[in-house]
Amino acid sequence: MTAVSSPVSEAFRPAIHYACKNTWLNDPNGLIFHDGTYHLYYQNNPFGNIWGNMSWGHATSTDLLNWIEQPVAIACDESEDIFSGSIVWDQYNTSGFGGQHTAPLVAIYTSLFKKDSPHYGRQAQSLAWSTDGGYSWTKYHENPVLDRKSANFRDPKVFRYSGPRGSYWVMVAVEAHDHTVVLYRSDDLKTWEYLSSFGPANATGGVWECPDLFPLPLDGNEDNIKWVLTVNLHPGGPNGGSAGQYFVGHFDGVTFTAASTVTDGLQDPARMDEYLWLDWGRDYYAAVSFNNVPDGRRLMIGWMNNWQYGNEIPTSPWRSPMSLVREVSLVSSNGQPRLSQRPVWEDPGSDTGTVSYTGLDVDGFHPVEGGAAVQLIEATFVPGSAEEFGLVIRGNGAEGTKIGIRPADGRLAVDRTMSGNTDFHETFPSIDSAPLQAPGGTYDLRIFVDHCSVEIFAQNGQVTMTELIFPDPESISVSVYASEGTATVSSLKLTTLP
Known part of the structure; x- marks a missing residue:
């Protein structure tokens, strides 16, 4: 049952950040720009304002500032909860899910299998597709498409890679308790081949979750492209609880290699300032980037909460907002490449x-x-x-x-x-x-x-x-x-x- 609002708790409802009308949200999922609209999917409990019944909620925007809440996109059922993942525009219908003149959107998500499933106890990667622009979804009847027979294999971020080795889909996911990012490739989004692994490295004080991998030009120089790997963890953040870190390096279509790491294996509390953190605050987690953004812009958004107290923040009937969307770039700082983040913000023209x-x-x-x-x-x-x-x-x-x-x-x-x-x-x-x-x-x-x-x-x-x-x-x-x-x-x- 959804909690009843009160004047005080409802007074905390954000004005310039997205929050659900009367339910719980956490990790952003399936971020994509498609046909003039930004789609924000997210972990959502459709039945209450604490974590549970994980499904994909959905909101849309044309300017990244004003969001419209849509009906639940991909719902949990008796056999699976719908954990984090991503969405790609399958422009050439490599999956075969589209029609003769329709390129589908394909969601790649983690299935948390329940007792009614023959895969009970596992986390594996599954597919759903949409041919109406991301508003209704059909689950693939042969799910899961990638199963490591693991209880903690999750959070696939998928993108289209094109390079000297060819053009294909790349999945970046995690073995959460092993502090390891695992990479796979596919030609059709259905059959996946293992590529490589990265980690443990730097911050390992909690489980690794919600990875992302993307290229950025250093100091705007398109002839000097670096790759950025982000991975979130809880606990183990620089100020306690949830946080996200990143690595800068090279990706050759098979292996990500960090230019340098501070520590391998165990997290060193004395060296926390040397790790590269996406955000040093307590309330920026599970940040991932949008696919298919025009002009090659890299836009990210995070969950504005912390697993230490996330279920207990004093708001109702909603609970948990998202951060502002941030455009990230790679700049030189003391001779080293570092992320710079700027909020996507335009003067609304009606300030008081x-x-x-x-x-x-x-x-x-x-x-x-x-x-x-x-x-x-x-x-x-x-x-x-x-x-x-x-x-x-x-x-x-x-x-x-x-x-x-x-x-x-x-x-x-x-x-x-x-x-x-x-x-x-x-x-x-x-x-x-x-x-x-x-x-x-x-x-x-x-x-x-x-x-x-x-x-x-x-x-x-x-x-x-x-x-x-x-x-x-x-x-x-x-x-x-x-x-x-x-x-x-x-x-x-x-x-x-x-």
Whole structure:
């Protein structure tokens, strides 16, 4: 049964992020652009607002900002739950699922087989197809198409590879408990041949899930293509619980080789800052990219929650939002390739006001005008003598979320211990941090604030932190501060969003 909403919990419903109307969601699945529409499928419990009855929910958008919830796309049944996966446009009907003039969409998903199935206890890969643009789906009668007789083989991301070895489908999946990414190839999406494996490497403090593999030009140079392998894990994140990491290297159509790894095998807690994290916050997980995006753009979205407390966040009847969609690129940083992430965002043209400041010298705690429950904050700080400086958002004097920079430590920190409702789970009130440097001498932050979240993009998106917060609806003040010294806010712009 779906939970009954209350005025307080419904007040947390996001304004600029996607959430279901009255059910649970988690990992994004089947992300694809097709016939002018972006399709977001996701793990969904159609019958309640906690995890269970895994099916594929569905939402659509033409601009990646405004989403329309659609009926459940692929439903669980008595023999299987529908776990994570991906969708491809089978342009040349290699699968044979299309008609004479119709190229099908094909979903490749993990079947979690139940007691009523002869495959009970296994996770294996299955197919479904659509010939109406992704709104109705038919399961393949010979599922599963790839079975390793494993209880933890899941989360296939499939894409079309074309290179010196030919053109074929590639599947990237995981053996979750082995901390291993496994790669397969196919000509028809039905018959799969093993290619290679990658891992364990770097962060292995929890199961590996939801991998992705894609090419990106380094610094925009199409003659210098690198491949990025992402893999999510829980627990084992840099600030506790769920997180995603990535590797940069080479893929030759058979094997992914990382340019370098920090550790092989066991995770080293002393070297967490050396691992490459998709996001340093507590609430960005299972991030994967869209297939078939025009102009070769690489767009990603993640689940904005954490398995430590995901079922218990204080919202109803819905539970769990998605992050903003991010465009990722590969840039050189200190001579090494690193991801840069920018939110896909266009000024909606109907904001209710912008307040700007320049040249604010800060010593202590100073409220500013322009605070709102939903807003974009753009700030540039110049360090002075202060040990820490930054912003307090969604405040009211008694509560607030502190976003601080500690230049001597080279850290960005988010303190949500006084952010509002924090007592629903013992691990939620936290002070989370990420390494942050300012080679040019200034710190640039772009912060998206919503009713229950804050997404921070620092230094042109080379460091990101995503955190859920649950403040009082009336807590909308913004303040700047500097502790144990002074700092300068060279520019500050606060834009209220509808």
